[in-house]
Amino acid sequence: MLIYIIQNPDIQRKAHAELNEFIGDRIITTDDKTNLKYINAIVAETQRMCNLVPMNVPHKTTRDVEVMGYKIPKDTVIIDQISTVMHDERYFPDAESFRPERFIDSNGKFFQPPELMPFGVGKRACLGEGLARLELFLFTANLLNQFEFTEVPGKPITGEKVIAATICSAPWVCSVTRRH
Numbered sequence: 001m002l003i004y005i006i007q008n009p010d011i012q013r014k015a016h017a018e019l020n021e022f023i024g025d026r027i028i029t030t031d032d033k034t035n036l037k038y039i040n041a042i043v044a045e046t047q048r049m050c051n052l053v054p055m056n057v058p059h060k061t062t063r064d065v066e067v068m069g070y071k072i073p074k075d076t077v078i079i080d081q082i083s084t085v086m087h088d089e090r091y092f093p094d095a096e097s098f099r100p101e102r103f104i105d106s107n108g109k110f111f112q113p114p115e116l117m118p119f120g121v122g123k124r125a126c127l128g129e130g131l132a133r134l135e136l137f138l139f140t141a142n143l144l145n146q147f148e149f150t151e152v153p154g155k156p157i158t159g160e161k162v163i164a165a166t167i168c169s170a171p172w173v174c175s176v177t178r179r180h
């Protein structure tokens with residue numbers, strides 16, 4: 001999230017404006033979640049863009065099934081590729097750009113379309129989703145409220161990804177300034 005924020009200073013400015021309006025310098029709790037629409041949108045867009053879990057958990061069919069005309073025999077191992085959905089231009093135009101606004105509707109409300117599926121779908125979707133969502137919100141909101149993050153001159157952040165069981169970023173540095 002920090003890399004996307006640093007690479008998009010306008011987005012960081014908008015986040016700070018929302019935090020100034022609703023919070024001030026206090027600690028943010030889960031009670032603030034509904035007010036902080038832009039912060040929620042930043043978390044959603046980060047999850048869409050970064051594709052934290054590149055290779056989903058394998059599952060196996062327990063009987064012959066047909067999905068949209070495709071016949072899948074019993075005992076077939078299936079690994080759903082949620083990242084292809086989250087980068088599909090039909091659902092997310094300009095999919096390679098970091099744009100939290102895509103999750104704010106015309107009434108200014110935060111919304112999440114079904115194609116945003118970072119925790120998987122169906123019966124075997126992530127069991128920790130509720131906990132992870134709260135943690136992502138609290139970390140993002142409190143970090144952005146307390147600090148401003150900028151690039152260090154001469155040390156550009158490439159955003160290069162290191163792909164393993166989960167995706168993380170290649171080593172990088174940034175400058176951190178207190179906001180309050």
Ligand code: HEM
Pocket residue numbers: 052053056057058080118119120121123124125126127128129131132136
């Ligand atoms: C940003 C954080 C997280 C992301 C993006 C994430 C994503 C995922 C994904 C994509 C799956 C596979 C779903 C599928 O096979 O369709 C999964 C499974 C799972 N996750 Fe997470 N997860 C996160 C955090 C957590 C946390 C904090 C916990 C536990 C406290 C957790 C527990 C699990 C478990 C137990 C499964 C296996 C569920 C099953 O097979 O029934 N996850 N997660």
